Amino acid sequence: MNQIPKLRPGFRFQWEPVQNAHVLLYPEGMVKLNESASAILSEVNGESTVAEIVERLENRFPEAGALEGDVCEFLDDARQQHWIMMV
Amino acid sequence: MSQAQESRAQVGPPLWLLAEVTYRCPLQCPYCSNPLDFAQSDQELSTEQWVSVLRQGRAMGAAQLGFSGGEPLVRQDLPELIAEARLLGYYTNLITSGIGLNEAKVESFREAGLDHIQVSFQASDPELNNAVAGSRKAFEQKLAMARAVKDAGYPMVLNFVIHRHNIHQMEDIIDLCERLGADYVELATCQYYGWAFKNREGLMPSAAQLEVAEREVNARRQTLAEAGSAMKLIFVTPDYYEVRPKACMNGWGSLFLTVAPDGTALPCHSARLLPIEFPNVKDQSLKSIWYDSPGFNHYRGDSWMPEPCRSCDEKDRDFGGCRCQAYLLTGDADNADPVCDKSPHHDRILAARRAADHATAGLEELTYRNARNSRLFFRG
Numbered sequence: 288m289n290q291i292p293k294l295r296p297g298f299r300f301q302w303e304p305v306q307n308a309h310v311l312l313y314p315e316g317m318v319k320l321n322e323s324a325s326a327i328l329s330e331v332n333g334e335s336t337v338a339e340i341v342e343r344l345e346n347r348f349p350e351a352g353a354l355e356g357d358v359c360e361f362l363d364d365a366r367q368q369h370w371i372m373m374v
Numbered sequence: 375m376s377q378a379q380e381s382r383a384q385v386g387p388p389l390w391l392l393a394e395v396t397y398r399c400p401l402q403c404p405y406c407s408n409p410l411d412f413a414q415s416d417q418e419l420s421t422e423q424w425v426s427v428l429r430q431g432r433a434m435g436a437a438q439l440g441f442s443g444g445e446p447l448v449r450q451d452l453p454e455l456i457a458e459a460r461l462l463g464y465y466t467n468l469i470t471s472g473i474g475l476n477e478a479k480v481e482s483f484r485e486a487g488l489d490h491i492q493v494s495f496q497a498s499d500p501e502l503n504n505a506v507a508g509s510r511k512a513f514e515q516k517l518a519m520a521r522a523v524k525d526a527g528y529p530m531v532l533n534f535v536i537h538r539h540n541i542h543q544m545e546d547i548i549d550l551c552e553r554l555g556a557d558y559v560e561l562a563t564c565q566y567y568g569w570a571f572k573n574r575e576g577l578m579p580s581a582a583q584l585e586v587a588e589r590e591v592n593a594r595r596q597t598l599a600e601a602g603s604a605m606k607l608i609f610v611t612p613d614y615y616e617v618r619p620k621a622c623m624n625g626w627g628s629l630f631l632t633v634a635p636d637g638t639a640l641p642c643h644s645a646r647l648l649p650i651e652f653p654n655v656k657d658q659s660l661k662s663i664w665y666d667s668p669g670f671n672h673y674r675g676d677s678w679m680p681e682p683c684r685s686c687d688e689k690d691r692d693f694g695g696c697r698c699q700a701y702l703l704t705g706d707a708d709n710a711d712p713v714c715d716k717s718p719h720h721d722r723i724l725a726a727r728r729a730a731d732h733a734t735a736g737l738e739e740l741t742y743r744n745a746r747n748s749r750l751f752f753r754g
Contacts, residue, residue, distance in 0.1 A: 295604070297490055297529025297557065299465060305387050305435030312465035314490040314531045314558060317389065317437055369604040 288355075290373040292340070292362055293333030298370060300328050311370060318370075327361050331371060337362060385674065387435030388631035388664055391464075392442055392643060393424065395455070396635050399445040400473045402508030403496065404740035405535055405570035405577055408444065409646050413748035418635045421451040423656065425458050427633055430660035432462040436631070439464040442643075444635065447474035453486050460487025467492060469533075472519035473512060480522045491523045492531040492560075498546035502539065508742050520554045533560040536587070537577040538730070539737055544590040548607065556605055561591065563612040567644040567698055569743045576735040578726060584615060614723055614730075618688065619695025619711035626673035626697065631664060639663045641670060644698040648707050673697055673707075680708055682716040 294300060299312045309325035311318045320328065326347070330340040341355050348354070365371045397412040409415075419427070428439070439459050446452055447470055459466045468483065472493045480491070493516055496506035500513035507513075524530050532551050534540070540547075544561070551559045563584075564570045564577050579587070591609045598605055613620050623630045623642045632640040637655040640646055652669040653662075664670055672678070676689055683694040694700075695711020703712045704719045712719040741747055 295529075296527060299489065301463065303435065303437055306389075306437075310437060312437060312489075314492070314529050315438065315440070315467055317465070369606070 288338040288341075289336050291334065291336050292331050292366070292371045292373055294328075294331060295369055295372055300331075313370075323357065324361060327358055328365075333374070385665055386628065388431065388629065389436060390438045390440075390630045391428075391431040391436040392440045392630065392632040393427065393455075394442050394444065394632060394634050394643060395419075395424065395446050395449045395452070396444040398448045399443060399471070399743075400448075400509065401445070401471050401512065402742040402744045403506060403535070403569070404573045404737075404742050405537060405564045405568075406743040407565070407568045407570065407643055408743065409568055410572060410751040411748060412444075413745040414752045415634070415636045418449075419633075419637045419655070421454060423637065424451075424455055427637075427655050427660060428455070428459055428462060428464070431631065432464060434661060434664065437463075437465060438467065440467045440469055442469040445471050445474060447479070453479075453482060456483055456488045457486040460489075465489050470494070471507070471512070472516040473509070475515075475519045475522070477522045477526075480519070480526045480528075484526050484528065488528075490531065491528050492533055493520050493523060494533040494535070495547075495550075496535070497540045498534075498543045498550045502543075505737050506539070508744070517554075520556075524555050529558070530554065530556045531558040531560065532556045533562060536561050536563045536579070538579040538583060538733065539577075541579045541583045541587050544587045545594070548591075548594050552603075552605065558606045558608060560608045560610065562608075562610040565610075565612075566614070567647070567702070569741065571702055573740045574726065575729055575733055576737075576740045578612065578614060578730040578733070580730045580733075581615060581727060582731075584612070613696075613699075613713045614726055616713055617715040619692050619699075619713040621692045622696035622699075622711075625693045627664070627670040628674075631660070639667075639670075641673075642698070647698060648701055650707070678708060680710075682714075682718075683710050686716065 297313055301310060303310050306319060309320045311320060326344060330343055341358050344354050366373060396418055397408050397415060446468060456466055466489045468488055468491045470491060470493060495503060495516055497503040503513040504510050534547055566574045570577060591607055595607055627641045630642060632643045633655055634640060638652050639655055640652055650669055650672055653667040679694055683689050695713055697707045699711050700709045701707035703722045710717040712722050
Protein backbone atom coordinates (compact mmCIF):
# COMPACT_ATOMS: atom_id res chain seq x y z
CA MET A 288 0.00 0.00 0.00
CA ASN A 289 3.02 2.26 0.38
CA GLN A 290 4.24 1.56 -3.12
CA ILE A 291 3.96 4.27 -5.76
CA PRO A 292 2.64 3.18 -9.15
CA LYS A 293 3.68 5.07 -12.26
CA LEU A 294 3.09 4.59 -15.94
CA ARG A 295 5.85 2.75 -17.76
CA PRO A 296 7.96 5.09 -19.93
CA GLY A 297 6.37 5.44 -23.36
CA PHE A 298 2.84 4.90 -22.03
CA ARG A 299 0.31 7.71 -22.16
CA PHE A 300 -3.16 7.91 -20.64
CA GLN A 301 -5.55 10.27 -22.41
CA TRP A 302 -9.16 11.08 -23.19
CA GLU A 303 -10.32 10.33 -26.74
CA PRO A 304 -13.53 12.24 -27.54
CA VAL A 305 -14.31 10.25 -30.71
CA GLN A 306 -14.18 6.97 -28.76
CA ASN A 307 -15.88 8.60 -25.78
CA ALA A 308 -13.36 6.84 -23.55
CA HIS A 309 -9.97 7.07 -21.94
CA VAL A 310 -7.27 5.07 -23.67
CA LEU A 311 -3.79 3.92 -22.83
CA LEU A 312 -1.39 4.56 -25.71
CA TYR A 313 1.99 2.86 -26.14
CA PRO A 314 4.32 2.04 -29.04
CA GLU A 315 2.06 1.08 -31.92
CA GLY A 316 -0.76 0.10 -29.61
CA MET A 317 -3.85 1.37 -27.81
CA VAL A 318 -6.15 -0.05 -25.13
CA LYS A 319 -9.62 1.39 -24.67
CA LEU A 320 -10.30 1.55 -20.93
CA ASN A 321 -13.54 0.95 -19.08
CA GLU A 322 -14.75 3.45 -16.48
CA SER A 323 -13.19 1.86 -13.42
CA ALA A 324 -9.81 1.35 -15.11
CA SER A 325 -9.92 5.00 -16.24
CA ALA A 326 -10.79 6.22 -12.75
CA ILE A 327 -7.85 4.33 -11.23
CA LEU A 328 -5.31 5.29 -13.90
CA SER A 329 -6.36 8.93 -13.68
CA GLU A 330 -4.97 8.89 -10.12
CA VAL A 331 -1.68 7.22 -11.09
CA ASN A 332 0.75 10.13 -11.24
CA GLY A 333 4.09 8.68 -10.12
CA GLU A 334 3.79 10.48 -6.76
CA SER A 335 0.81 9.02 -4.92
CA THR A 336 0.99 5.74 -3.02
CA VAL A 337 -1.56 2.98 -3.55
CA ALA A 338 -3.12 3.93 -0.18
CA GLU A 339 -3.52 7.54 -1.27
CA ILE A 340 -5.03 6.49 -4.60
CA VAL A 341 -7.57 4.27 -2.78
CA GLU A 342 -8.48 7.11 -0.43
CA ARG A 343 -8.99 9.59 -3.26
CA LEU A 344 -11.13 7.15 -5.24
CA GLU A 345 -13.26 6.39 -2.16
CA ASN A 346 -13.83 10.13 -1.75
CA ARG A 347 -14.67 10.50 -5.45
CA PHE A 348 -17.08 7.56 -5.42
CA PRO A 349 -18.55 7.40 -1.88
CA GLU A 350 -21.42 5.20 -3.04
CA ALA A 351 -18.95 2.49 -4.16
CA GLY A 352 -17.86 1.58 -0.62
CA ALA A 353 -14.41 0.12 0.13
CA LEU A 354 -12.26 0.07 -3.01
CA GLU A 355 -8.94 -1.29 -1.81
CA GLY A 356 -9.53 -4.79 -3.19
CA ASP A 357 -10.57 -3.61 -6.66
CA VAL A 358 -7.77 -1.06 -6.95
CA CYS A 359 -5.08 -3.51 -5.86
CA GLU A 360 -6.38 -6.16 -8.22
CA PHE A 361 -6.34 -3.75 -11.17
CA LEU A 362 -2.90 -2.35 -10.37
CA ASP A 363 -1.50 -5.85 -9.98
CA ASP A 364 -2.91 -6.81 -13.37
CA ALA A 365 -1.59 -3.59 -14.95
CA ARG A 366 1.85 -4.31 -13.50
CA GLN A 367 1.85 -7.84 -14.90
CA GLN A 368 0.94 -6.41 -18.30
CA HIS A 369 3.86 -3.99 -17.86
CA TRP A 370 1.61 -0.93 -18.23
CA ILE A 371 2.79 0.43 -14.88
CA MET A 372 5.78 0.03 -12.61
CA MET A 373 5.94 0.17 -8.83
CA VAL A 374 8.57 2.46 -7.39
CA MET B 375 -30.92 8.13 -44.67
CA SER B 376 -28.89 8.37 -47.85
CA GLN B 377 -26.69 5.43 -48.73
CA ALA B 378 -23.58 7.41 -47.80
CA GLN B 379 -24.98 8.31 -44.38
CA GLU B 380 -26.02 4.74 -43.79
CA SER B 381 -22.54 3.39 -44.52
CA ARG B 382 -21.01 6.14 -42.39
CA ALA B 383 -23.03 4.97 -39.41
CA GLN B 384 -21.57 1.45 -39.68
CA VAL B 385 -17.97 2.43 -40.31
CA GLY B 386 -15.80 3.19 -37.29
CA PRO B 387 -13.13 5.91 -37.23
CA PRO B 388 -9.61 5.42 -38.63
CA LEU B 389 -7.83 5.03 -35.29
CA TRP B 390 -4.46 4.42 -36.96
CA LEU B 391 -2.92 6.83 -39.45
CA LEU B 392 0.23 5.84 -41.31
CA ALA B 393 1.99 8.77 -42.95
CA GLU B 394 4.39 7.45 -45.57
CA VAL B 395 6.09 10.79 -45.98
CA THR B 396 8.54 9.70 -48.69
CA TYR B 397 9.62 6.73 -50.80
CA ARG B 398 13.22 7.96 -50.71
CA CYS B 399 15.52 5.68 -48.72
CA PRO B 400 19.29 5.22 -48.43
CA LEU B 401 18.90 1.45 -47.98
CA GLN B 402 17.99 -1.18 -50.56
CA CYS B 403 16.34 -4.00 -48.59
CA PRO B 404 15.04 -6.60 -51.05
CA TYR B 405 11.85 -7.16 -48.99
CA CYS B 406 10.73 -3.52 -48.95
CA SER B 407 6.95 -3.11 -48.83
CA ASN B 408 7.00 -0.06 -51.08
CA PRO B 409 5.58 -0.53 -54.58
CA LEU B 410 7.97 -1.89 -57.22
CA ASP B 411 7.43 1.23 -59.32
CA PHE B 412 7.99 3.69 -56.43
CA ALA B 413 10.49 5.68 -58.50
CA GLN B 414 7.60 6.74 -60.75
CA SER B 415 6.02 8.62 -57.85
CA ASP B 416 8.32 11.53 -57.07
CA GLN B 417 5.80 14.24 -56.19
CA GLU B 418 5.68 14.37 -52.40
CA LEU B 419 3.07 16.26 -50.40
CA SER B 420 4.25 19.60 -49.04
CA THR B 421 4.61 20.34 -45.32
CA GLU B 422 1.30 22.24 -45.35
CA GLN B 423 -0.46 19.34 -47.03
CA TRP B 424 0.87 16.88 -44.44
CA VAL B 425 -0.16 19.19 -41.61
CA SER B 426 -3.66 19.29 -43.07
CA VAL B 427 -3.76 15.47 -43.27
CA LEU B 428 -2.66 15.22 -39.62
CA ARG B 429 -5.31 17.70 -38.47
CA GLN B 430 -8.10 16.03 -40.42
CA GLY B 431 -7.08 12.56 -39.22
CA ARG B 432 -6.96 13.63 -35.59
CA ALA B 433 -10.37 15.29 -35.82
CA MET B 434 -11.77 12.01 -37.17
CA GLY B 435 -10.39 10.10 -34.17
CA ALA B 436 -6.97 8.84 -35.26
CA ALA B 437 -4.85 8.38 -32.12
CA GLN B 438 -1.86 6.39 -33.33
CA LEU B 439 0.32 8.02 -35.95
CA GLY B 440 3.24 6.39 -37.73
CA PHE B 441 5.81 8.35 -39.69
CA SER B 442 7.15 5.87 -42.17
CA GLY B 443 8.46 5.68 -45.71
CA GLY B 444 10.89 5.05 -47.38
CA GLU B 445 13.09 6.62 -44.76
CA PRO B 446 11.10 9.41 -43.08
CA LEU B 447 14.30 11.12 -41.87
CA VAL B 448 15.07 12.32 -45.39
CA ARG B 449 12.16 14.78 -45.06
CA GLN B 450 13.73 17.99 -43.73
CA ASP B 451 10.37 19.06 -42.27
CA LEU B 452 10.05 15.98 -40.04
CA PRO B 453 10.66 17.94 -36.78
CA GLU B 454 7.85 20.31 -37.75
CA LEU B 455 5.49 17.45 -38.52
CA ILE B 456 6.35 15.72 -35.22
CA ALA B 457 5.68 18.89 -33.24
CA GLU B 458 2.33 19.39 -34.98
CA ALA B 459 1.37 15.75 -34.38
CA ARG B 460 2.15 15.92 -30.67
CA LEU B 461 0.27 19.19 -30.32
CA LEU B 462 -2.77 17.52 -31.86
CA GLY B 463 -2.58 14.70 -29.30
CA TYR B 464 -1.36 11.82 -31.44
CA TYR B 465 0.79 9.07 -30.03
CA THR B 466 3.60 9.59 -32.50
CA ASN B 467 5.78 6.74 -33.77
CA LEU B 468 8.84 7.18 -35.97
CA ILE B 469 9.60 4.06 -37.99
CA THR B 470 13.17 4.37 -39.20
CA SER B 471 16.22 2.51 -40.45
CA GLY B 472 18.30 4.77 -38.18
CA ILE B 473 20.28 5.97 -41.21
CA GLY B 474 20.38 9.76 -41.14
CA LEU B 475 19.67 9.88 -37.41
CA ASN B 476 22.09 11.36 -34.88
CA GLU B 477 22.02 12.08 -31.17
CA ALA B 478 21.03 15.71 -31.64
CA LYS B 479 18.01 14.71 -33.75
CA VAL B 480 17.01 12.03 -31.24
CA GLU B 481 16.99 14.74 -28.56
CA SER B 482 15.26 17.41 -30.64
CA PHE B 483 12.51 14.98 -31.69
CA ARG B 484 12.03 14.18 -28.01
CA GLU B 485 11.61 17.88 -27.26
CA ALA B 486 9.16 18.18 -30.15
CA GLY B 487 7.07 15.46 -28.47
CA LEU B 488 7.91 12.28 -30.36
CA ASP B 489 6.70 9.30 -28.31
CA HIS B 490 8.59 6.40 -29.82
CA ILE B 491 11.32 5.53 -32.29
CA GLN B 492 11.37 2.09 -33.86
CA VAL B 493 14.76 1.17 -35.29
CA SER B 494 14.91 -1.63 -37.85
CA PHE B 495 17.80 -4.05 -38.15
CA GLN B 496 18.47 -6.52 -40.94
CA ALA B 497 20.44 -9.09 -38.89
CA SER B 498 22.34 -9.59 -35.62
CA ASP B 499 25.81 -9.20 -37.16
CA PRO B 500 27.32 -6.47 -39.36
CA GLU B 501 28.20 -8.65 -42.37
CA LEU B 502 24.73 -10.03 -42.99
CA ASN B 503 22.98 -6.81 -41.91
CA ASN B 504 24.94 -4.69 -44.34
CA ALA B 505 24.63 -7.18 -47.19
CA VAL B 506 20.81 -7.20 -46.87
CA ALA B 507 20.60 -3.42 -46.44
CA GLY B 508 22.96 -2.78 -49.35
CA SER B 509 25.02 -0.40 -47.19
CA ARG B 510 28.48 -0.95 -45.68
CA LYS B 511 28.08 1.18 -42.57
CA ALA B 512 24.46 0.50 -41.68
CA PHE B 513 24.94 -1.87 -38.73
CA GLU B 514 27.28 0.31 -36.66
CA GLN B 515 25.01 3.30 -37.21
CA LYS B 516 21.95 1.31 -36.14
CA LEU B 517 23.65 0.13 -32.96
CA ALA B 518 24.68 3.67 -32.08
CA MET B 519 21.19 5.00 -32.75
CA ALA B 520 19.49 2.24 -30.76
CA ARG B 521 21.67 3.26 -27.80
CA ALA B 522 20.90 6.95 -28.34
CA VAL B 523 17.16 6.22 -28.41
CA LYS B 524 17.43 4.32 -25.13
CA ASP B 525 19.57 7.03 -23.50
CA ALA B 526 17.04 9.70 -24.45
CA GLY B 527 14.37 7.81 -22.48
CA TYR B 528 12.18 6.58 -25.34
CA PRO B 529 10.59 3.16 -25.16
CA MET B 530 12.70 0.96 -27.43
CA VAL B 531 11.18 -1.16 -30.16
CA LEU B 532 13.59 -3.03 -32.40
CA ASN B 533 12.32 -4.55 -35.60
CA PHE B 534 13.94 -7.40 -37.48
CA VAL B 535 12.49 -8.59 -40.77
CA ILE B 536 13.04 -12.34 -40.79
CA HIS B 537 13.70 -14.44 -43.89
CA ARG B 538 15.60 -17.56 -44.88
CA HIS B 539 18.99 -15.81 -44.68
CA ASN B 540 18.70 -14.63 -41.06
CA ILE B 541 16.12 -16.94 -39.47
CA HIS B 542 18.95 -19.02 -37.97
CA GLN B 543 20.00 -15.96 -35.92
CA MET B 544 17.01 -15.85 -33.56
CA GLU B 545 19.12 -16.54 -30.45
CA ASP B 546 21.72 -13.94 -31.42
CA ILE B 547 19.06 -11.37 -32.33
CA ILE B 548 17.33 -11.76 -28.96
CA ASP B 549 20.71 -11.57 -27.16
CA LEU B 550 21.48 -8.33 -29.00
CA CYS B 551 18.08 -6.88 -28.06
CA GLU B 552 18.61 -7.78 -24.40
CA ARG B 553 22.00 -6.07 -24.43
CA LEU B 554 20.46 -2.95 -25.99
CA GLY B 555 17.65 -2.95 -23.41
CA ALA B 556 14.76 -3.26 -25.87
CA ASP B 557 11.19 -3.08 -24.54
CA TYR B 558 9.66 -4.76 -27.58
CA VAL B 559 11.27 -6.92 -30.23
CA GLU B 560 9.40 -7.45 -33.46
CA LEU B 561 10.56 -10.56 -35.27
CA ALA B 562 8.52 -9.96 -38.36
CA THR B 563 8.73 -12.65 -40.98
CA CYS B 564 8.56 -11.23 -44.48
CA GLN B 565 5.13 -10.50 -45.83
CA TYR B 566 5.21 -11.12 -49.55
CA TYR B 567 4.14 -7.84 -51.13
CA GLY B 568 6.08 -5.24 -53.08
CA TRP B 569 9.74 -6.17 -53.39
CA ALA B 570 9.33 -9.15 -51.09
CA PHE B 571 6.84 -10.74 -53.49
CA LYS B 572 9.25 -10.21 -56.35
CA ASN B 573 11.97 -11.91 -54.27
CA ARG B 574 9.79 -14.46 -52.54
CA GLU B 575 11.68 -17.57 -53.60
CA GLY B 576 14.91 -16.13 -52.30
CA LEU B 577 13.40 -14.96 -48.99
CA MET B 578 10.84 -17.48 -47.79
CA PRO B 579 12.09 -19.75 -44.99
CA SER B 580 11.49 -23.50 -45.18
CA ALA B 581 9.09 -25.23 -42.81
CA ALA B 582 12.06 -26.80 -41.03
CA GLN B 583 13.76 -23.41 -40.52
CA LEU B 584 10.54 -21.95 -39.19
CA GLU B 585 9.99 -24.78 -36.74
CA VAL B 586 13.44 -24.28 -35.19
CA ALA B 587 12.93 -20.52 -34.97
CA GLU B 588 9.54 -20.86 -33.28
CA ARG B 589 10.97 -23.28 -30.75
CA GLU B 590 13.83 -20.90 -29.96
CA VAL B 591 11.55 -17.88 -29.58
CA ASN B 592 9.14 -19.76 -27.32
CA ALA B 593 11.98 -20.97 -25.11
CA ARG B 594 13.31 -17.43 -24.77
CA ARG B 595 9.84 -16.10 -23.97
CA GLN B 596 9.65 -18.51 -21.09
CA THR B 597 13.11 -17.55 -19.79
CA LEU B 598 12.23 -13.86 -20.01
CA ALA B 599 8.94 -14.37 -18.18
CA GLU B 600 10.65 -16.38 -15.43
CA ALA B 601 13.19 -13.57 -15.01
CA GLY B 602 10.36 -11.02 -14.74
CA SER B 603 11.71 -9.22 -17.82
CA ALA B 604 9.43 -6.66 -19.48
CA MET B 605 11.01 -7.31 -22.89
CA LYS B 606 8.30 -8.60 -25.16
CA LEU B 607 9.00 -10.80 -28.17
CA ILE B 608 6.51 -10.39 -30.98
CA PHE B 609 7.01 -13.13 -33.55
CA VAL B 610 4.99 -12.55 -36.70
CA THR B 611 4.90 -15.93 -38.40
CA PRO B 612 4.54 -16.15 -42.18
CA ASP B 613 0.96 -16.71 -43.27
CA TYR B 614 2.21 -18.94 -46.10
CA TYR B 615 2.49 -21.66 -43.43
CA GLU B 616 -1.06 -21.22 -42.15
CA VAL B 617 -4.29 -22.82 -43.33
CA ARG B 618 -6.50 -19.86 -42.41
CA PRO B 619 -5.79 -16.34 -43.66
CA LYS B 620 -4.93 -13.39 -41.45
CA ALA B 621 -7.66 -10.87 -40.63
CA CYS B 622 -5.77 -8.40 -42.79
CA MET B 623 -5.74 -4.84 -41.36
CA ASN B 624 -8.56 -6.00 -39.07
CA GLY B 625 -10.82 -5.59 -42.10
CA TRP B 626 -10.63 -3.31 -45.12
CA GLY B 627 -11.16 0.34 -44.21
CA SER B 628 -11.90 -0.58 -40.61
CA LEU B 629 -9.07 0.97 -38.52
CA PHE B 630 -6.13 1.79 -40.77
CA LEU B 631 -5.61 4.68 -43.11
CA THR B 632 -2.35 5.06 -45.01
CA VAL B 633 -1.38 8.18 -46.89
CA ALA B 634 1.35 7.57 -49.49
CA PRO B 635 4.05 10.17 -50.28
CA ASP B 636 2.07 11.63 -53.21
CA GLY B 637 -1.14 11.92 -51.17
CA THR B 638 -2.84 8.74 -52.36
CA ALA B 639 -4.99 7.41 -49.49
CA LEU B 640 -4.96 3.64 -49.04
CA PRO B 641 -6.59 1.10 -46.71
CA CYS B 642 -3.14 -0.48 -46.24
CA HIS B 643 0.34 0.30 -47.46
CA SER B 644 0.25 -2.42 -50.13
CA ALA B 645 -3.18 -1.71 -51.61
CA ARG B 646 -1.70 0.50 -54.30
CA LEU B 647 -0.89 -2.64 -56.31
CA LEU B 648 -4.62 -3.44 -56.67
CA PRO B 649 -6.52 -2.47 -59.84
CA ILE B 650 -8.69 -0.08 -57.82
CA GLU B 651 -8.75 3.68 -58.03
CA PHE B 652 -7.79 5.26 -54.72
CA PRO B 653 -8.51 8.87 -53.78
CA ASN B 654 -5.92 11.55 -53.11
CA VAL B 655 -5.86 13.93 -50.15
CA LYS B 656 -5.08 16.73 -52.61
CA ASP B 657 -8.52 16.31 -54.21
CA GLN B 658 -10.91 15.61 -51.34
CA SER B 659 -11.21 15.68 -47.56
CA LEU B 660 -9.94 12.78 -45.49
CA LYS B 661 -13.46 12.34 -44.15
CA SER B 662 -15.03 11.87 -47.57
CA ILE B 663 -12.12 9.59 -48.53
CA TRP B 664 -12.62 7.36 -45.48
CA TYR B 665 -16.40 7.21 -45.44
CA ASP B 666 -17.58 7.84 -48.98
CA SER B 667 -14.92 7.00 -51.57
CA PRO B 668 -15.46 3.94 -53.79
CA GLY B 669 -11.87 2.83 -53.07
CA PHE B 670 -12.40 2.63 -49.30
CA ASN B 671 -15.87 1.12 -49.60
CA HIS B 672 -14.79 -1.47 -52.17
CA TYR B 673 -14.21 -4.35 -49.72
CA ARG B 674 -16.13 -3.20 -46.67
CA GLY B 675 -18.78 -5.59 -45.39
CA ASP B 676 -19.08 -9.00 -47.06
CA SER B 677 -21.47 -8.56 -49.98
CA TRP B 678 -18.49 -8.54 -52.39
CA MET B 679 -17.38 -12.03 -51.36
CA PRO B 680 -17.54 -14.92 -53.82
CA GLU B 681 -17.44 -18.56 -52.71
CA PRO B 682 -15.93 -20.15 -50.68
CA CYS B 683 -15.97 -17.04 -48.44
CA ARG B 684 -19.62 -16.13 -49.04
CA SER B 685 -21.04 -19.17 -47.24
CA CYS B 686 -18.11 -19.60 -44.84
CA ASP B 687 -18.88 -19.43 -41.12
CA GLU B 688 -15.45 -17.88 -40.46
CA LYS B 689 -15.88 -14.88 -42.76
CA ASP B 690 -16.54 -12.51 -39.85
CA ARG B 691 -13.29 -13.59 -38.26
CA ASP B 692 -10.81 -13.19 -41.14
CA PHE B 693 -12.79 -11.16 -43.72
CA GLY B 694 -11.58 -13.53 -46.45
CA GLY B 695 -7.95 -12.66 -45.71
CA CYS B 696 -5.81 -10.24 -47.66
CA ARG B 697 -7.03 -8.65 -50.90
CA CYS B 698 -3.49 -7.91 -52.07
CA GLN B 699 -2.44 -11.52 -51.58
CA ALA B 700 -5.55 -12.74 -53.41
CA TYR B 701 -4.69 -10.44 -56.30
CA LEU B 702 -0.98 -11.30 -56.43
CA LEU B 703 -1.59 -15.05 -56.33
CA THR B 704 -4.83 -15.45 -58.32
CA GLY B 705 -5.07 -12.32 -60.47
CA ASP B 706 -8.47 -11.44 -58.93
CA ALA B 707 -8.57 -9.46 -55.67
CA ASP B 708 -12.15 -10.66 -54.94
CA ASN B 709 -11.01 -14.24 -54.44
CA ALA B 710 -10.42 -15.88 -51.08
CA ASP B 711 -6.88 -15.39 -49.84
CA PRO B 712 -5.14 -18.57 -51.11
CA VAL B 713 -3.60 -19.07 -47.66
CA CYS B 714 -6.99 -20.55 -46.74
CA ASP B 715 -7.10 -24.27 -47.45
CA LYS B 716 -10.73 -23.87 -48.55
CA SER B 717 -9.50 -21.69 -51.44
CA PRO B 718 -9.38 -23.40 -54.84
CA HIS B 719 -6.02 -21.64 -55.30
CA HIS B 720 -4.41 -22.99 -52.11
CA ASP B 721 -2.09 -25.10 -54.31
CA ARG B 722 -0.14 -21.89 -55.05
CA ILE B 723 0.72 -21.59 -51.37
CA LEU B 724 1.69 -25.26 -51.25
CA ALA B 725 3.92 -24.77 -54.30
CA ALA B 726 5.65 -21.82 -52.60
CA ARG B 727 6.28 -23.99 -49.51
CA ARG B 728 7.77 -26.75 -51.66
CA ALA B 729 9.97 -24.22 -53.42
CA ALA B 730 11.19 -22.95 -50.04
CA ASP B 731 12.31 -26.48 -49.15
CA HIS B 732 14.61 -26.57 -52.15
CA ALA B 733 15.61 -22.93 -52.63
CA THR B 734 19.32 -22.32 -53.09
CA ALA B 735 19.45 -18.67 -54.18
CA GLY B 736 22.00 -16.55 -52.35
CA LEU B 737 21.50 -12.97 -51.22
CA GLU B 738 23.33 -11.72 -54.29
CA GLU B 739 20.61 -13.13 -56.53
CA LEU B 740 17.83 -11.00 -55.02
CA THR B 741 16.52 -7.87 -56.71
CA TYR B 742 17.49 -4.98 -54.44
CA ARG B 743 15.13 -2.09 -53.84
CA ASN B 744 16.62 0.96 -55.50
CA ALA B 745 15.57 3.56 -58.03
CA ARG B 746 17.47 1.89 -60.88
CA ASN B 747 15.69 -1.44 -60.37
CA SER B 748 12.38 0.34 -59.77
CA ARG B 749 12.53 2.05 -63.16
CA LEU B 750 12.66 -1.37 -64.82
CA PHE B 751 9.16 -2.05 -63.48
CA PHE B 752 7.45 0.85 -65.17
CA ARG B 753 9.58 1.24 -68.25
CA GLY B 754 9.08 -2.46 -69.02
